[in-house]
Structure formats: C-alpha cells, structure tokens
Amino acid sequence: MESTHFNALQSKHAGLERRIAEERARPSPNEVLLMELKRRKLKIKEELAQLH
Numbered sequence: 001m002e003s004t005h006f007n008a009l010q011s012k013h014a015g016l017e018r019r020i021a022e023e024r025a026r027p028s029p030n031e032v033l034l035m036e037l038k039r040r041k042l043k044i045k046e047e048l049a050q051l052h
Helices: 002-025 031-051
Strands: none
Touching (some): 002 031
C-alpha cells in the first residue's frame, strides 16, 4: 500500500515538473500559476521525504 502511494506521489511530482517546464517555455508564462505549481510540487516532495 505504502509503495503504491509513494509511486503515485512520484508520478504526480513528475507531472508537475512537466507542467512547470511547459509553462516556463511559453512566450509569457503565468507567474501565479507557476508559483502554485511549485508550491504543490514542494508539498509532494515533503510528503515523499516523510515516506522514504
């Protein structure tokens, strides 16, 4: 169970990384969206650290 949760979090983290990269690549990135995505990514990273 914990391994499945860990893998799901890793997948979400990777998805957020992709979304951040895509937003940064836009001609005029939405800074508010980038801040929100980074905040969510950090929260997941902290949760992964607690599980590992």
